[in-house]
Amino acid sequence: MPTCSACKEDVEELKMVSVGGKKKKLCEDCADRARESEAVAEESEAVVQQMMGFKGRR
Ligand SMILES: [Zn+2]
Numbered sequence: 142m143p144t145c146s147a148c149k150e151d152v153e154e155l156k157m158v159s160v161g162g163k164k165k166k167l168c169e170d171c172a173d174r175a176r177e178s179e180a181v182a183e184e185s186e187a188v189v190q191q192m193m194g195f196k197g198r199r
């Protein structure tokens with residue numbers, strides 16, 4: 142039985158989610174949460190870059 146690396150629950154199926162550029166295997170619940178926080182992080186970063194007139198690459 143695979144174990145979620147976030148909540149340590151045994152689950153039937155793990156989902157591969159990339160969080161902060163790292164691939165993680167999470168259960169469905171944690172995968173959803175990770176995806177949400179990832180989307181929020183990307184959004185706020187885009188806002189900061191716009192405010193600073195940032196045009197280059199990181
Ligand atoms: Zn989990």
